[in-house]
Amino acid sequence: MRQRCERAHPDRRTVSPPQDRGRAPSIRDVARLAEVSHQTVSRVLNDHPSIRPETRERVLQAMETLQYRPNRAARTLVTSRSNTIGVLAALSTTYGPATSIAAIEDAAREQGYHVNTANLADTSPAGIADAIEHLMLQAIEGLVVIAPQVRVFEVLAASSIGVPFVSLQSTGRRDHLALSVDQVTGARRATQHLIGLGHREIVHLAGPQDWIEAEARMRGFLEAIDDAELGLHPPILGDWTADFGYYAGSELVRRRDFTAVFAANDEMAIGLMHAFRDAGLDVPGDVSVVGFDDIPVAKHVAPTLTTVYQDFHEIGRRAVALLLNQVHGTERIEVEDIVPRLVVRGSTAPVAVRPASVAR
Incomplete structure (x- = not known):
């Protein structure tokens, strides 16, 4: 019966890859298909110089046919690497x-x-x-x-x-x-940019406590504020998210005792700008905002975000x-x-003259 079936379907392949269905192919399966010893397959895997080119090609072709992938754990036992x-x-x-x-x-x-x-x-x-x-x-x-x-x-x-x-x-x-970006220098440059635009009331929206990057960026901010002999607004501890930036912005508009915000990352900065816009404030006409990281979307938000670029x-x-x-x-x-670099875009501008009644 089996012979009659094979004659009725002369084009059908009767040779299948030599492994059990559901089992990953092994080095011995490769050896059988390439008609070499499993030691020869091992030598090909380890790039042994004694293997003839035609043998190496036959083994590699068998690996490709079987979709064989070397077991890294097994190779580690042999090579200690x-x-x-x-x-x-x-x-x-x-x-x-x-x-x-x-x-x-x-x-x-x-x-x-x-x-x-x-x-x-x-x-x-x-x-x-x-x-x-x-x-x-x-x-x-x-x-x-x-x-x-x-x-x-x-x-x-x-x-x-x-x-x-x-x-x-x-x-x-x-x-x-x-190995790191000089986070302190990046934060100093962001803050100095705002100071150079005439801002004297600058808030820092920081990252979470215990984060090394957040601490370094806060330190750069504080150093720039101290160097300029400006009054210090207590930094706000955030969590890196745009949602927190929006929340912080919604709270800040109740005070309005600032003209600029340096956010410790771009996502919080974007959330801030959203909150300011919803509250009827113009960025940068009423408030300037700087972020940090230069994420891809930073140049596509409205206004485009001034930020600090680091080469990840x-x-x-x-x-x-x-x-x-x-x-x-x-x-x-x-x-x-x-060393990071400042990227100046549309979210920062010279400080606007403000009525004395809302000054700090």
């Missing part, structure tokens, strides 16, 4: 971290490395420790930290992870390399270079902060 780096990230869905992670993945791939990312949905000490443990179980050779809370580094210090790591925020610690792509590229430099034990690279 996983060619994997880990990324520990918080708020990885926001523009800055997401862009840095994409750049890290691109740079790592160019060097033959894979990237495993652990997102910190839970930033308690236990949650941070679990995320670190997850990455260590992947046999990572190094770690990039894009999680700018002080407590993350406290947990890392207590964990003794045993692999080199690079952070994208300067913490002042000496147990790892830190370059940060990610340098982070991989620094980390792999440590992994391979080569000479240490000098670490230089990336």
Whole structure:
């Protein structure tokens, strides 16, 4: 019966890939299809120089036919190398971290490395420790930290992870390399821009407490205010979101004892401008607003947002270079902060003359 069926369908393939349905192909499946030993397949995977070109091509063709992907865990046992780096990230869905992670993945791939990312949905000490443990179980050779809370580094210090790591925020610690944008300088430049336009009553909408970036940007703001010998409005602690920016703006319009706001990121700045517009205030006619990060939408809101640009792509590229430099034990690279630049757009203007009755 089987022979009659095969004659009735002479064009039908009777040879299927040599593996069980539902099972991933193995190195032995590749060897059978390529008609070589599994040791030969292993040598091809490890780029052994003794393999003849025609044999290598036959093995690679068999891998492609079977859609075989080498088991990295198994290769790690043989080579003691996983060619994997880990990324520990918080708020990885926001523009800055997401862009840095994409750049890290691109740079790592160019060097033959894979990237495993652990997102910190839970930033308690236990949650941070679990995320670190997850990455260590992947046999990572190094770690990039894009999680700018002080407590993350406290947990890392207590964990003794045993692999080199690079952070994208300067913490002042000496147990790892830190690569970052000079957040203090960026915030100073944003605040000095407003002061240069004649603003003397400037509010700072800060990021959340315990965030290293938020602290650095607040410090730059305070330094610029102090240098200009201006009165200080108490900074408002935000949470990085446009929703909080809108809430803060709705509260600020009740006071009207300011002429400008420096927000610690663009999303809060955009929420602020929305609240001001809903309250009937003109930006920048009544209030000037500056953000930080230069997210893609910043140049498309109305008015376009004056902000501080930081090169997240370059940060990610340098982070991989620094980390792999440590992994391979080569000479240490000098670490230089990336200095941000101010991008002036339509949300800032010279201070308007205001009636004495609403002055501070």
